[in-house]
Amino acid sequence: MTMKTACKDEGRVTRGKYVSNIDAIQQLSPTEKSEISNVTTRFQFRASKYYLSLIDWDDPDDPIRRIIVPHPNELQRWGDIDVSDESSVTVARGLQHKYASTVLLLVTEMCGGFCRFCFRKRLFMRGNNETRFDLDEAVKYISRHPEVNNVLITGGDPLILSTSKLEAIVSAISKIEHVRIIRIGTKIPAFDPFRIIDDPTLPQMLAKYSTPERRIHLMCHFDHPNELTDASREGIRIMQQAGVICVNQSPISRGISDDPEVMAQLWNELSYMGVPQYYVFLNRPTIGNKPFHVPIVEAYFLIEEARKHCSGLAKRAKFVMSHSTGKIEIVGVDGNYIYMKYHRAKYARDEQRFFVCHRDDDAYWLDQLEPIDSMQKTG
Numbered sequence: 001m002t003m004k005t006a007c008k009d010e011g012r013v014t015r016g017k018y019v020s021n022i023d024a025i026q027q028l029s030p031t032e033k034s035e036i037s038n039v040t041t042r043f044q045f046r047a048s049k050y051y052l053s054l055i056d057w058d059d060p061d062d063p064i065r066r067i068i069v070p071h072p073n074e075l076q077r078w079g080d081i082d083v084s085d086e087s088s089v090t091v092a093r094g095l096q097h098k099y100a101s102t103v104l105l106l107v108t109e110m111c112g113g114f115c116r117f118c119f120r121k122r123l124f125m126r127g128n129n130e131t132r133f134d135l136d137e138a139v140k141y142i143s144r145h146p147e148v149n150n151v152l153i154t155g156g157d158p159l160i161l162s163t164s165k166l167e168a169i170v171s172a173i174s175k176i177e178h179v180r181i182i183r184i185g186t187k188i189p190a191f192d193p194f195r196i197i198d199d200p201t202l203p204q205m206l207a208k209y210s211t212p213e214r215r216i217h218l219m220c221h222f223d224h225p226n227e228l229t230d231a232s233r234e235g236i237r238i239m240q241q242a243g244v245i246c247v248n249q250s251p252i253s254r255g256i257s258d259d260p261e262v263m264a265q266l267w268n269e270l271s272y273m274g275v276p277q278y279y280v281f282l283n284r285p286t287i288g289n290k291p292f293h294v295p296i297v298e299a300y301f302l303i304e305e306a307r308k309h310c311s312g313l314a315k316r317a318k319f320v321m322s323h324s325t326g327k328i329e330i331v332g333v334d335g336n337y338i339y340m341k342y343h344r345a346k347y348a349r350d351e352q353r354f355f356v357c358h359r360d361d362d363a364y365w366l367d368q369l370e371p372i373d374s375m376q377k378t379g
Protein backbone atom coordinates (compact mmCIF):
# COMPACT_ATOMS: atom_id res chain seq x y z
CA MET A 1 0.00 0.00 0.00
CA THR A 2 1.33 3.43 -0.93
CA MET A 3 -0.55 5.58 1.56
CA LYS A 4 1.80 7.81 3.52
CA THR A 5 -0.30 9.94 5.78
CA ALA A 6 -3.86 11.10 6.13
CA CYS A 7 -2.94 14.67 6.89
CA LYS A 8 0.19 16.14 5.32
CA ASP A 9 0.92 19.76 6.08
CA GLU A 10 1.62 21.25 2.67
CA GLY A 11 3.37 24.58 2.16
CA ARG A 12 1.02 27.50 1.61
CA VAL A 13 3.75 29.07 -0.51
CA THR A 14 2.57 26.85 -3.39
CA ARG A 15 -1.01 28.09 -3.39
CA GLY A 16 -2.73 29.23 -6.52
CA LYS A 17 0.05 28.42 -8.92
CA TYR A 18 -0.71 26.09 -11.77
CA VAL A 19 1.68 24.12 -13.96
CA SER A 20 0.76 22.94 -17.44
CA ASN A 21 4.22 22.16 -18.79
CA ILE A 22 5.84 18.98 -17.54
CA ASP A 23 9.28 20.53 -18.10
CA ALA A 24 8.54 22.59 -14.98
CA ILE A 25 8.48 19.42 -12.83
CA GLN A 26 12.04 19.20 -11.62
CA GLN A 27 11.58 15.80 -10.03
CA LEU A 28 11.01 14.06 -13.37
CA SER A 29 14.07 12.77 -15.22
CA PRO A 30 14.75 13.84 -18.84
CA THR A 31 13.76 10.32 -19.99
CA GLU A 32 10.46 10.46 -18.11
CA LYS A 33 9.75 13.91 -19.53
CA SER A 34 10.41 12.76 -23.06
CA GLU A 35 8.06 9.74 -22.66
CA ILE A 36 5.40 11.91 -21.11
CA SER A 37 5.61 14.64 -23.73
CA ASN A 38 4.09 12.21 -26.27
CA VAL A 39 1.13 11.76 -23.93
CA THR A 40 0.55 15.45 -23.29
CA THR A 41 0.28 16.25 -26.98
CA ARG A 42 -2.90 14.10 -26.88
CA PHE A 43 -4.15 14.44 -23.29
CA GLN A 44 -3.32 17.73 -21.59
CA PHE A 45 -1.46 18.02 -18.30
CA ARG A 46 -2.34 20.55 -15.60
CA ALA A 47 -1.75 20.61 -11.84
CA SER A 48 -1.41 23.09 -9.02
CA LYS A 49 1.98 23.34 -7.37
CA TYR A 50 0.16 22.63 -4.13
CA TYR A 51 -1.12 19.29 -5.47
CA LEU A 52 2.30 18.36 -6.89
CA SER A 53 3.76 19.06 -3.42
CA LEU A 54 1.72 16.13 -2.06
CA ILE A 55 3.66 13.64 -4.22
CA ASP A 56 6.37 11.47 -2.70
CA TRP A 57 8.75 11.53 -5.67
CA ASP A 58 10.81 8.68 -4.18
CA ASP A 59 7.81 6.40 -4.70
CA PRO A 60 7.21 5.68 -8.40
CA ASP A 61 3.76 4.33 -7.44
CA ASP A 62 2.71 7.33 -5.37
CA PRO A 63 -1.10 7.57 -5.72
CA ILE A 64 -1.17 11.37 -6.13
CA ARG A 65 1.41 11.02 -8.89
CA ARG A 66 -0.83 8.46 -10.61
CA ILE A 67 -3.80 10.80 -10.41
CA ILE A 68 -2.07 13.80 -11.96
CA VAL A 69 1.20 12.97 -13.74
CA PRO A 70 0.82 11.60 -17.29
CA HIS A 71 1.89 8.01 -17.95
CA PRO A 72 3.04 6.55 -21.29
CA ASN A 73 0.44 3.73 -20.98
CA GLU A 74 -2.33 6.29 -21.53
CA LEU A 75 -1.46 6.01 -25.22
CA GLN A 76 -2.52 2.34 -25.36
CA ARG A 77 -5.47 1.98 -27.73
CA TRP A 78 -8.47 1.44 -25.49
CA GLY A 79 -11.89 2.84 -24.74
CA ASP A 80 -14.17 5.43 -26.27
CA ILE A 81 -14.10 9.21 -26.24
CA ASP A 82 -17.66 9.50 -24.86
CA VAL A 83 -18.30 6.15 -23.24
CA SER A 84 -21.47 7.22 -21.42
CA ASP A 85 -22.83 8.66 -24.68
CA GLU A 86 -23.34 12.12 -23.22
CA SER A 87 -23.75 13.49 -26.74
CA SER A 88 -27.09 11.62 -27.03
CA VAL A 89 -28.54 13.50 -24.03
CA THR A 90 -27.12 16.91 -24.91
CA VAL A 91 -30.17 19.07 -25.62
CA ALA A 92 -28.28 22.33 -26.08
CA ARG A 93 -24.59 23.13 -26.05
CA GLY A 94 -23.24 22.30 -22.56
CA LEU A 95 -26.67 21.19 -21.31
CA GLN A 96 -27.48 17.52 -20.71
CA HIS A 97 -30.84 16.06 -19.76
CA LYS A 98 -30.68 12.29 -19.21
CA TYR A 99 -32.78 11.65 -16.09
CA ALA A 100 -36.14 13.44 -15.85
CA SER A 101 -35.43 15.30 -12.60
CA THR A 102 -31.80 16.27 -13.31
CA VAL A 103 -30.13 18.65 -15.72
CA LEU A 104 -26.34 18.99 -16.12
CA LEU A 105 -24.63 22.20 -17.13
CA LEU A 106 -21.07 21.96 -18.44
CA VAL A 107 -19.93 25.48 -17.61
CA THR A 108 -16.19 25.28 -18.20
CA GLU A 109 -13.59 23.01 -19.76
CA MET A 110 -11.00 23.94 -17.15
CA CYS A 111 -10.16 22.16 -13.88
CA GLY A 112 -7.79 22.70 -10.97
CA GLY A 113 -5.84 19.81 -12.49
CA PHE A 114 -6.53 17.17 -15.10
CA CYS A 115 -7.12 13.71 -13.62
CA ARG A 116 -5.43 11.22 -15.90
CA PHE A 117 -8.53 8.99 -15.83
CA CYS A 118 -11.11 11.72 -16.48
CA PHE A 119 -14.14 10.37 -18.36
CA ARG A 120 -14.74 13.84 -19.83
CA LYS A 121 -11.22 14.37 -21.10
CA ARG A 122 -12.74 15.12 -24.51
CA LEU A 123 -13.52 18.57 -23.07
CA PHE A 124 -9.82 19.27 -22.69
CA MET A 125 -8.89 18.08 -26.17
CA ARG A 126 -8.25 20.37 -29.10
CA GLY A 127 -11.28 21.53 -31.08
CA ASN A 128 -13.81 20.93 -28.30
CA ASN A 129 -16.48 23.55 -27.82
CA GLU A 130 -19.08 21.64 -25.78
CA THR A 131 -18.96 23.98 -22.81
CA ARG A 132 -19.74 27.25 -24.56
CA PHE A 133 -23.16 27.04 -23.08
CA ASP A 134 -25.61 29.90 -23.13
CA LEU A 135 -26.98 30.67 -19.66
CA ASP A 136 -30.16 32.28 -21.00
CA GLU A 137 -30.85 29.25 -23.16
CA ALA A 138 -30.21 26.93 -20.19
CA VAL A 139 -32.55 28.90 -17.93
CA LYS A 140 -35.27 28.88 -20.60
CA TYR A 141 -34.91 25.12 -21.09
CA ILE A 142 -35.05 24.32 -17.36
CA SER A 143 -37.97 26.72 -16.83
CA ARG A 144 -39.92 24.82 -19.51
CA HIS A 145 -39.30 21.52 -17.68
CA PRO A 146 -41.07 21.51 -14.29
CA GLU A 147 -39.96 17.91 -13.72
CA VAL A 148 -36.38 19.18 -13.19
CA ASN A 149 -35.89 19.60 -9.43
CA ASN A 150 -32.09 19.58 -9.40
CA VAL A 151 -29.36 21.06 -11.54
CA LEU A 152 -25.76 19.90 -11.52
CA ILE A 153 -23.27 22.61 -12.42
CA THR A 154 -20.20 20.82 -13.64
CA GLY A 155 -17.60 20.78 -16.42
CA GLY A 156 -14.63 20.94 -15.99
CA ASP A 157 -14.68 22.39 -12.50
CA PRO A 158 -17.10 25.27 -11.80
CA LEU A 159 -15.02 26.44 -8.82
CA ILE A 160 -12.27 27.39 -11.25
CA LEU A 161 -14.57 30.20 -12.43
CA SER A 162 -14.40 33.56 -10.71
CA THR A 163 -16.91 33.93 -7.90
CA SER A 164 -18.83 36.55 -9.89
CA LYS A 165 -19.15 34.26 -12.94
CA LEU A 166 -20.27 31.37 -10.76
CA GLU A 167 -22.75 33.62 -8.97
CA ALA A 168 -24.32 34.61 -12.29
CA ILE A 169 -25.05 30.93 -12.95
CA VAL A 170 -26.17 30.03 -9.41
CA SER A 171 -28.35 33.13 -9.16
CA ALA A 172 -30.09 32.48 -12.50
CA ILE A 173 -30.79 28.83 -11.64
CA SER A 174 -31.98 29.77 -8.13
CA LYS A 175 -34.72 31.92 -9.62
CA ILE A 176 -36.38 28.87 -11.20
CA GLU A 177 -38.94 27.89 -8.62
CA HIS A 178 -39.09 24.14 -9.31
CA VAL A 179 -35.31 23.71 -8.96
CA ARG A 180 -34.84 22.73 -5.32
CA ILE A 181 -31.23 21.52 -5.36
CA ILE A 182 -28.19 23.04 -7.02
CA ARG A 183 -25.19 20.75 -7.13
CA ILE A 184 -21.65 21.82 -7.95
CA GLY A 185 -19.27 19.08 -9.07
CA THR A 186 -15.71 19.88 -8.00
CA LYS A 187 -12.25 18.56 -7.24
CA ILE A 188 -11.00 21.98 -6.15
CA PRO A 189 -11.01 21.02 -2.42
CA ALA A 190 -8.43 18.36 -3.38
CA PHE A 191 -6.56 20.14 -6.19
CA ASP A 192 -6.43 23.70 -4.86
CA PRO A 193 -8.21 24.26 -1.53
CA PHE A 194 -6.69 27.76 -1.39
CA ARG A 195 -9.24 28.74 -4.04
CA ILE A 196 -11.76 28.44 -1.17
CA ILE A 197 -9.56 29.52 1.73
CA ASP A 198 -8.26 32.68 0.06
CA ASP A 199 -11.53 33.95 -1.41
CA PRO A 200 -14.05 34.69 1.37
CA THR A 201 -16.48 36.02 -1.25
CA LEU A 202 -16.96 32.45 -2.53
CA PRO A 203 -18.48 30.96 0.66
CA GLN A 204 -20.33 34.26 1.27
CA MET A 205 -21.91 34.00 -2.16
CA LEU A 206 -22.84 30.31 -1.74
CA ALA A 207 -24.29 31.01 1.73
CA LYS A 208 -26.70 33.47 0.10
CA TYR A 209 -28.15 30.78 -2.17
CA SER A 210 -27.88 27.72 0.10
CA THR A 211 -31.06 28.19 2.08
CA PRO A 212 -32.98 25.74 4.28
CA GLU A 213 -35.51 25.37 1.44
CA ARG A 214 -32.95 24.93 -1.30
CA ARG A 215 -29.52 23.65 -0.31
CA ILE A 216 -26.43 23.90 -2.45
CA HIS A 217 -24.56 20.61 -2.55
CA LEU A 218 -20.85 20.35 -3.27
CA MET A 219 -20.16 17.05 -5.02
CA CYS A 220 -16.51 16.72 -3.99
CA HIS A 221 -14.03 14.39 -5.60
CA PHE A 222 -11.39 12.98 -3.26
CA ASP A 223 -9.71 9.85 -4.60
CA HIS A 224 -7.23 9.05 -1.85
CA PRO A 225 -6.67 9.83 1.86
CA ASN A 226 -3.41 11.64 0.99
CA GLU A 227 -5.59 14.39 -0.50
CA LEU A 228 -7.18 15.04 2.90
CA THR A 229 -4.62 17.62 4.00
CA ASP A 230 -5.04 20.38 6.56
CA ALA A 231 -5.80 22.78 3.71
CA SER A 232 -8.41 20.57 2.03
CA ARG A 233 -10.10 19.96 5.40
CA GLU A 234 -10.13 23.72 5.96
CA GLY A 235 -11.70 24.26 2.53
CA ILE A 236 -14.46 21.76 3.36
CA ARG A 237 -15.02 23.30 6.80
CA ILE A 238 -15.48 26.74 5.23
CA MET A 239 -18.02 25.38 2.77
CA GLN A 240 -19.93 23.55 5.51
CA GLN A 241 -20.01 26.70 7.64
CA ALA A 242 -21.52 28.49 4.64
CA GLY A 243 -24.41 26.02 4.78
CA VAL A 244 -23.22 24.01 1.77
CA ILE A 245 -23.81 20.24 2.00
CA CYS A 246 -20.63 18.38 1.02
CA VAL A 247 -20.55 14.79 -0.25
CA ASN A 248 -17.89 12.79 -2.07
CA GLN A 249 -17.88 10.73 -5.25
CA SER A 250 -14.92 9.04 -6.89
CA PRO A 251 -14.04 6.14 -9.18
CA ILE A 252 -12.17 3.01 -8.17
CA SER A 253 -8.90 3.35 -10.07
CA ARG A 254 -5.95 0.97 -10.45
CA GLY A 255 -2.93 2.08 -8.42
CA ILE A 256 -4.93 4.78 -6.61
CA SER A 257 -7.92 3.34 -4.82
CA ASP A 258 -7.92 -0.38 -5.71
CA ASP A 259 -7.02 -1.24 -2.11
CA PRO A 260 -9.68 -1.92 0.57
CA GLU A 261 -7.52 -0.32 3.27
CA VAL A 262 -7.16 2.89 1.23
CA MET A 263 -10.87 3.05 0.42
CA ALA A 264 -11.86 2.35 4.03
CA GLN A 265 -9.54 5.06 5.31
CA LEU A 266 -10.83 7.56 2.75
CA TRP A 267 -14.49 6.86 3.53
CA ASN A 268 -13.96 6.81 7.29
CA GLU A 269 -11.99 10.07 7.29
CA LEU A 270 -14.60 11.70 5.06
CA SER A 271 -17.36 10.53 7.40
CA TYR A 272 -15.55 12.18 10.33
CA MET A 273 -15.52 15.41 8.27
CA GLY A 274 -19.25 15.07 7.55
CA VAL A 275 -18.64 14.38 3.85
CA PRO A 276 -20.30 11.03 3.12
CA GLN A 277 -19.11 9.01 0.15
CA TYR A 278 -22.08 9.03 -2.20
CA TYR A 279 -21.04 7.01 -5.26
CA VAL A 280 -18.06 4.79 -6.04
CA PHE A 281 -17.89 4.63 -9.82
CA LEU A 282 -16.52 1.84 -11.91
CA ASN A 283 -13.68 3.53 -13.81
CA ARG A 284 -15.11 4.13 -17.26
CA PRO A 285 -13.48 2.71 -20.39
CA THR A 286 -12.64 6.15 -21.73
CA ILE A 287 -9.74 6.62 -24.13
CA GLY A 288 -6.45 6.81 -22.25
CA ASN A 289 -7.88 5.03 -19.19
CA LYS A 290 -6.37 1.57 -19.74
CA PRO A 291 -3.85 1.96 -16.86
CA PHE A 292 -6.67 2.72 -14.42
CA HIS A 293 -9.43 0.25 -15.17
CA VAL A 294 -10.47 -2.36 -12.62
CA PRO A 295 -12.80 -5.16 -13.83
CA ILE A 296 -16.35 -5.23 -12.39
CA VAL A 297 -15.98 -8.39 -10.30
CA GLU A 298 -12.61 -7.42 -8.83
CA ALA A 299 -13.88 -3.92 -8.03
CA TYR A 300 -16.99 -5.33 -6.38
CA PHE A 301 -15.01 -7.56 -4.00
CA LEU A 302 -12.45 -4.82 -3.19
CA ILE A 303 -15.30 -2.50 -2.24
CA GLU A 304 -17.03 -5.20 -0.19
CA GLU A 305 -13.77 -5.77 1.71
CA ALA A 306 -13.42 -2.03 2.34
CA ARG A 307 -16.98 -1.85 3.66
CA LYS A 308 -16.07 -4.36 6.39
CA HIS A 309 -13.79 -1.72 7.93
CA CYS A 310 -16.27 1.17 7.87
CA SER A 311 -19.05 2.35 10.11
CA GLY A 312 -22.55 2.33 8.69
CA LEU A 313 -22.24 6.05 8.04
CA ALA A 314 -18.98 5.66 6.13
CA LYS A 315 -20.07 2.81 3.84
CA ARG A 316 -23.29 4.20 2.43
CA ALA A 317 -21.95 4.71 -1.08
CA LYS A 318 -23.47 2.84 -3.99
CA PHE A 319 -21.08 1.09 -6.35
CA VAL A 320 -22.30 2.10 -9.80
CA MET A 321 -21.46 2.01 -13.46
CA SER A 322 -22.40 5.18 -15.38
CA HIS A 323 -23.59 3.40 -18.49
CA SER A 324 -25.18 5.13 -21.46
CA THR A 325 -28.53 3.58 -20.41
CA GLY A 326 -28.31 4.75 -16.80
CA LYS A 327 -26.56 4.52 -13.47
CA ILE A 328 -26.41 0.82 -12.73
CA GLU A 329 -25.69 -0.39 -9.23
CA ILE A 330 -23.66 -3.60 -8.89
CA VAL A 331 -25.48 -5.13 -5.95
CA GLY A 332 -23.95 -8.60 -5.75
CA VAL A 333 -21.64 -11.20 -7.28
CA ASP A 334 -21.64 -14.95 -6.62
CA GLY A 335 -19.87 -17.88 -8.25
CA ASN A 336 -21.98 -17.70 -11.41
CA TYR A 337 -23.70 -14.37 -11.68
CA ILE A 338 -23.44 -10.59 -11.34
CA TYR A 339 -26.58 -8.94 -9.90
CA MET A 340 -27.40 -5.39 -10.97
CA LYS A 341 -30.07 -2.78 -10.63
CA TYR A 342 -30.79 0.51 -12.37
CA HIS A 343 -30.39 3.30 -9.83
CA ARG A 344 -31.15 5.99 -12.44
CA ALA A 345 -32.47 5.07 -15.86
CA LYS A 346 -32.37 6.88 -19.19
CA TYR A 347 -35.45 4.97 -20.37
CA ALA A 348 -38.65 4.54 -18.33
CA ARG A 349 -38.63 0.78 -19.04
CA ASP A 350 -35.42 0.45 -17.00
CA GLU A 351 -36.51 2.43 -13.91
CA GLN A 352 -35.41 0.42 -10.82
CA ARG A 353 -35.01 -2.68 -13.04
CA PHE A 354 -33.11 -5.56 -11.43
CA PHE A 355 -31.26 -7.93 -13.75
CA VAL A 356 -28.68 -10.68 -13.68
CA CYS A 357 -25.70 -11.38 -15.96
CA HIS A 358 -23.38 -14.34 -16.26
CA ARG A 359 -20.22 -13.71 -14.27
CA ASP A 360 -17.21 -12.70 -16.35
CA ASP A 361 -14.16 -11.74 -14.28
CA ASP A 362 -12.50 -9.92 -17.19
CA ALA A 363 -15.47 -7.69 -18.03
CA TYR A 364 -15.02 -4.03 -17.22
CA TRP A 365 -18.27 -2.67 -18.74
CA LEU A 366 -21.87 -3.78 -19.06
CA ASP A 367 -21.65 -4.27 -22.81
CA GLN A 368 -19.27 -7.19 -22.28
CA LEU A 369 -21.71 -9.06 -20.05
CA GLU A 370 -24.36 -11.55 -21.11
CA PRO A 371 -27.72 -11.26 -19.29
CA ILE A 372 -29.12 -14.63 -18.16
CA ASP A 373 -32.31 -13.69 -19.95
CA SER A 374 -31.46 -12.41 -23.42
CA MET A 375 -34.74 -10.45 -23.36
CA GLN A 376 -33.06 -8.27 -20.72
CA LYS A 377 -30.35 -7.04 -23.10
CA THR A 378 -29.75 -3.35 -22.43
CA GLY A 379 -29.42 -0.48 -24.84
Ligand code: SF4
Pocket residue numbers: 110111112113114115117118119120121155156157186187221
Ligand atom coordinates in the same frame (compact mmCIF):
# COMPACT_ATOMS: atom_id res chain seq x y z
S1 SF4 B 1 -11.61 17.25 -11.80
FE1 SF4 B 1 -13.31 16.08 -12.71
S2 SF4 B 1 -13.68 17.00 -14.74
FE2 SF4 B 1 -11.65 17.69 -14.01
S3 SF4 B 1 -10.19 16.23 -14.84
FE3 SF4 B 1 -10.74 15.47 -12.81
S4 SF4 B 1 -12.44 14.05 -13.17
FE4 SF4 B 1 -12.23 15.31 -15.03
